[in-house]
Amino acid sequence: TCAAQERVINALLDSDPAYAARVTFINVDWDTYANDPLTLRLNIPRRSTLVVLRGEAELGRIVAGTSRDAIKALMDTALAAAVA
Template sequence: MHRRTFLLSSVAACVPSLAFAYPSQDFSPAVWRDLRETDRVVILNYRASWSLTCQIKADLIAEAIAENPAYGELTFVDVNWDTFGQSQLTERLKVERRSTLLVMKNGKEVARLVNEPYARQVRALLDTALAA
């Protein structure tokens, strides 16, 4: 294999997958203020654009929604770790790292998944969210 071909294929393997997407909105204090007062189940996805684990989780969520449309009825909010990782909300919720999924209802935590980029765990969390 030529060195140039090897380098290009290595870089391509490191680029996050863009094949899947799920319906979400970006976090802002106003969005959270509006959502926490409702009976809707909200999944806060603490993620960073540069994190491979976060991208894998996003792809797993999208795959799960494609297979079970009921998951698409949940409200997903992406919380940018680089912007809100040190925020009061993050401290109050005791989120210590990116790649954290929180299931919230009426402003209270129902379930949490931290740094587990595995389909079985993500689907279990989504099932818990549907049952909340």
Template sequence: MRQLMKSFMVACAILVGVTGAAFADTKHTEFTADVLAKVEKSGDPYLLDFYASWCSTCRTQDKVLGQLQAENNKYLDVTILRVDWDDPKSKPLIQKLKIPRRSTLVMFKGTTELGRVVAQTSKSKIRDLLELGL
């Protein structure tokens, strides 16, 4: 039994290494109108992350954001607000900002949009977007 458990643990470690599941978790805040109003008033940079739990591109973007945050603490200064694509409460914001699809990332300072990426998973493109806010 002990050998079986040890083999299982080794297999899991290999699988994590192969699939990239070892990325750091992205530090984010769930979107609400109140939270958005607060970050808008602060004047600090923030990223709106339009995601859906079933979206593979969204999951990849999340992994990239987590990687960037783990590699450089300055990216932790950018508040990431997750906007659930499927939540009816998100629809007014999606319409107002003309968000074309889930897996859209939009960088803001205050109420000023600084840039956006749509369905991009490139680490350099996401890093460049974050840099716009810093």
């Protein structure tokens, strides 16, 4: 699932440079940070969880989803927040 998400995200980054220019992406290793206070506070349930934050506010989330449309919608949410 993680690899499929990564392929979709990379394709979207390639298709629209605004994502990379305006949105900060952070890849967190679940095996290392599963019990980290931030992971617990955000209630990250498992690997393959994508979360969009603006400050402390959660704007969207996908858990184990690999749909291009869903991931694009999440990235569009992040981009809209970044340029607002």
